[in-house]
Amino acid sequence: MGICSSYESTAVTTAKLILQDGRLKEFSYPVKVSYVLQRVTDPATFICNSDDMDFDGVVDPISGDKELIPGQLYFALPLNRLKRRLQADEMAALAVKASSALMKSASGKCGCEPKQLLDGHTGRTDSSSVALRKAAAEEAATGSGKDGRMDRGGSRRRSREKFSMILSAIPE
DSSP, X not given: OXXXXXXXXXXXXXXXXXXXXXXXXXXXXOOBHHHHHHHTSOTTEEEEEGGGOOTTOBOOOOOTTSBOOTTOEEEEEEGGGTTOBOOHHHHHHHHHHHHHHHHHHHTTTTSOOOOOOBOTTTOOBXXXXXXXXXXXXXXXXXXXXXXXXXXXXXXXXXXXXXXXXXXXXXXX
């Protein structure tokens, strides 16, 4: 555990752009979409505002003559997603990508090291708890417990200690 002292923020509100590779670009000055498309992103992309994205809604690009607005979150998406309905799994993937980019950007802003995520059940760090989550998911999918034997009712016997709820969250 560490101590992070507070300070008076002098941070400027920025327009945040999540690139296709998950990196975050911030603009503290007015910048036109056309400039961003030419200089910052891959030419085979378009820019859209996260506020305009809805489940099963069509993703519309922002016009090149518009400026990115400070305080808003934008995505650079490939042209093949242009005018296509956004599926729930695509929306979830974009939310995870944005959350990850924002966390990476925010870590270290107060002089603290980024916190290591711990699995609440085992106390293991994130990398080892991923393996634990995969193993639990496989066990749940196959229905096999430790011994895999069936009881008289035809259901698999599982020891209670093998069953544990593993929860995860997207930090904000």
